[in-house]
Amino acid sequence: MPFREGPLGDLKVPLTWTAAVALIVAVVIAVAFLLADRRETLQQQAYGVTRQTVDTVSKPVSGVIAAPGRWTGLGVDFVSSYFFTASENRKLKAELKEMRGYRDMYLAEVDKNQSYRSLLGLRTDPPIPMVAARVVADTRGPFANTRLADSGSEKGVVVGNPVMNERGLVGRVVGVARGASRVLLLTDIASRTPVMVDRTNARAILTGDGGPNPKLEYLRGVDPIKEGDRVVTSGDGGVVPRGLPVGAAVKGLDGRWRVVLFADDAAIDYVRILLFKDFAQLADQKALLTRSLPPVTTEDPDVSILGPVATTPKPSVQAGAAPAGSGAPPTTQATTAPTTATGPAAAPSPPSARPPASSTPKPATSKPATPKPATSKPTTSAPTAAQRPGGEI
Amino acid sequence: MGGARPLHPGLWLGVPTVLCVLATIVFAAPIRVWGLQLPEPVFAMVPAFAWALIRPSILAPFALLALGLFLDMFWGGPTGLWGLSLLVAYATALAGRSMVTGQSQPVMWAWFAGVTAIAMAGGFLFSMLDSLAMPSLLAVFWQFLVTTLLFPFAHRLIDRFEDADVRFR
Numbered sequence: 001m002p003f004r005e006g007p008l009g010d011l012k013v014p015l016t017w018t019a020a021v022a023l024i025v026a027v028v029i030a031v032a033f034l035l036a037d038r039r040e041t042l043q044q045q046a047y048g049v050t051r052q053t054v055d056t057v058s059k060p061v062s063g064v065i066a067a068p069g070r071w072t073g074l075g076v077d078f079v080s081s082y083f084f085t086a087s088e089n090r091k092l093k094a095e096l097k098e099m100r101g102y103r104d105m106y107l108a109e110v111d112k113n114q115s116y117r118s119l120l121g122l123r124t125d126p127p128i129p130m131v132a133a134r135v136v137a138d139t140r141g142p143f144a145n146t147r148l149a150d151s152g153s154e155k156g157v158v159v160g161n162p163v164m165n166e167r168g169l170v171g172r173v174v175g176v177a178r179g180a181s182r183v184l185l186l187t188d189i190a191s192r193t194p195v196m197v198d199r200t201n202a203r204a205i206l207t208g209d210g211g212p213n214p215k216l217e218y219l220r221g222v223d224p225i226k227e228g229d230r231v232v233t234s235g236d237g238g239v240v241p242r243g244l245p246v247g248a249a250v251k252g253l254d255g256r257w258r259v260v261l262f263a264d265d266a267a268i269d270y271v272r273i274l275l276f277k278d279f280a281q282l283a284d285q286k287a288l289l290t291r292s293l294p295p296v297t298t299e300d301p302d303v304s305i306l307g308p309v310a311t312t313p314k315p316s317v318q319a320g321a322a323p324a325g326s327g328a329p330p331t332t333q334a335t336t337a338p339t340t341a342t343g344p345a346a347a348p349s350p351p352s353a354r355p356p357a358s359s360t361p362k363p364a365t366s367k368p369a370t371p372k373p374a375t376s377k378p379t380t381s382a383p384t385a386a387q388r389p390g391g392e393i
Numbered sequence: 394m395g396g397a398r399p400l401h402p403g404l405w406l407g408v409p410t411v412l413c414v415l416a417t418i419v420f421a422a423p424i425r426v427w428g429l430q431l432p433e434p435v436f437a438m439v440p441a442f443a444w445a446l447i448r449p450s451i452l453a454p455f456a457l458l459a460l461g462l463f464l465d466m467f468w469g470g471p472t473g474l475w476g477l478s479l480l481v482a483y484a485t486a487l488a489g490r491s492m493v494t495g496q497s498q499p500v501m502w503a504w505f506a507g508v509t510a511i512a513m514a515g516g517f518l519f520s521m522l523d524s525l526a527m528p529s530l531l532a533v534f535w536q537f538l539v540t541t542l543l544f545p546f547a548h549r550l551i552d553r554f555e556d557a558d559v560r561f562r
Contacts, residue, residue, distance in 0.1 A: 015448075015449050015450075015451075016449045018449075018451050019449035019450055019451055019453070019454070019487070020449075020487075022450075022451040022452075022453075022454045022455065023454040023480065023483065023484055023487070025454075026454035026455055026457070026458045026476075026480055027454075027477065027480050027481075027484075029458060029476075030458055030461065030473045030476035030477040030480055031473065031477060032473070033462065033472045033473030033476060034471060034472065034473030034474060034476075034477060034519060034523060035473075036472070036473075037471045037472040037473060037523065050466065051466055051469075054463075054466040054467060058418070058467060061418060062418060062421060062422070065418055065419055065422050066422040066423055066424070069422050069423070069424040073424075135423045136423070137418075137421040137422070137423065137467070138421060138422070138423040138430070139421055139433065139467070139468040139469060139470075140430060140433055141433045141435075141468060141470075141532070141536050142516075142517075142520075142528045142529060142532035142533040142535075142536055143468075143470050143471075143474060143475075143516055143517075143520045143528060144465075144468040144469050144470030144471075146468065146469030146470075147423070148469075174469070175469075182469050184469070188469075189520060189524045189526050189528050190524050190526075207526065209526065209527065209528055209529040209532070210528040210529045210532040210533070211529030211531055211532045212532075267425070268423045268425055268430075269423050
């Protein structure tokens with residue numbers, strides 16, 4: 001039966017009012033979405049499945065749409081290189097001449113640098129692996145500045161990885177899907193990057209505002225910066241490695257220090273994603289794994305916390321503490337004297353040689369002497385020192 | 394009798410929505426010519442303005458919400474930011490519907506600019522509250538300017554569907 005012929009057929013609701021109600025409901029939903037958003041936390045959890053799906057679908061679509069632009073650019077490059085070969089050749093020759101001078105300086109500086117490093121015993125960071133990616137979509141509005149790159153979790157990209165092009169830092173990865181990753185640009189309003197002025201080492205936080213030149217905030221020191229100073233990443237907080245080029249300092253129209261990004265001078269269609277998560281990955285994990293570990297010392301299960309000393313500590317525990325020597329203060333030995341009367345010398349004795357619990361004298365002072373920290377602490381701290389001489393467990 | 398049929402939502406809601414999505418994707422292409430990038434207008438402002446003038450509707454706010462959510466996902470912004478901003482613009486246009494309808498093109502263009510300004514101001518405010526930072530006014534103005542230039546599309550949409558539904562003539 002059609003609706004109009006039913007009992008509610010004559011019910012007439014003013015459309016304007018129903019439209020207004022629909023509008024209010026939609027607004028409430030939008031507000032709920034906005035309140036639930038955790039984009040500013042820049043965590044993988046905040047980058048939900050919906051966004052990952054949109055990125056995964058957008059990648060091929062945007063890739064196809066961006067392709068004609070890319071081909072046109074390549075075509076224009078080809079044609080211009082054909083017509084301007086002679087002038088370009090002259091320019092390159094002049095550049096080469098200049099670069100030869102720089103090369104000699106570079107080699108001299110490398111030599112000097114190596115000498116300084118060996119003198120100081122400086123430990124430099126190992127190279128960071130990276131993944132090349134093509135940008136398929138680029139958004140540059142005032143409220144969001146991101147790029148969609150075509151490399152994702154299948155290549156080891158994770159949230160937090162810094163992204164560079166051949167000139168400088170571009171931003172960092174804020175969302176990863178299979179085959180795609182979302183890069184938050186330095187210019188985005190949610191972007192905060194610890195940087196420093198290369199000349200003075202003055203620290204600042206590079207803060208995006210949706211414009212082309214992010215601000216330098218929390219700049220400290222007396223006269224820490226001047227026009228044209230090179231700004232690099234400071235590595236503070238472990239977000240990005242230290243020393244990545246960012247840009248040059250300029251005074252903005254609003255009187256604030258801003259940065260002209262080096263990355264803007266390069267083409268936007270290719271980026272490199274540094275597979276850098278934090279400084280822990282720069283340590284030699286192999287060396288850490290092969291290092292002998294300290295002995296595991298636990299509280300003696302035979303000793304009751306309720307009564308006086310019932311048993312002596314196990315020799316194995318003492319064996320770990322004994323070589324520490326300096327780590328175990330004599331007072332500790334004294335407090336446990338009733339049970340370890342023979343001192344360190346008795347430590348290596350096998351468990352079978354241990355006197356029975358009943359034969360152990362029970363002095364009145366033994367109860368306070370048995371607290372766990374007194375005996376267990378030296379044994380836990382000692383092995384790090386004891387490791388090298390004894391080394392083995 | 395054909396003229397008495399109500400307007401099909403797919404025509405005046407569905408098609409513009411799809412076109413807005415496509416235009417947004419096209420304009421997000423990473424192209425730079427002589428150091429200049431493509432502008433990034435908010436194409437969804439066209440239906441937000443036009444739909445309110447064509448007729449009050451229950452579906453239109455939800456279509457705008459969906460468009461806004463798409464923009465947030467695709468542009469990588471805070472979820473709900475553009476949904477809310479577009480709905481604010483739609484509500485403004487709906488409230489001023491009786492004053493705008495039937496006006497000359499320049500006046501309607503001015504109204505479109507005003508509604509766009511309200512949407513951008515909303516986006517500015519919501520963005521500030523969400524990120525606890527102030528977006529660049531210059532960047533906001535630039536996007537406002539390029540979005541305002543989209544009025545001819547809104548005018549075309551209004552012209553096409555304003556009289557399409559006999560119940561709202």
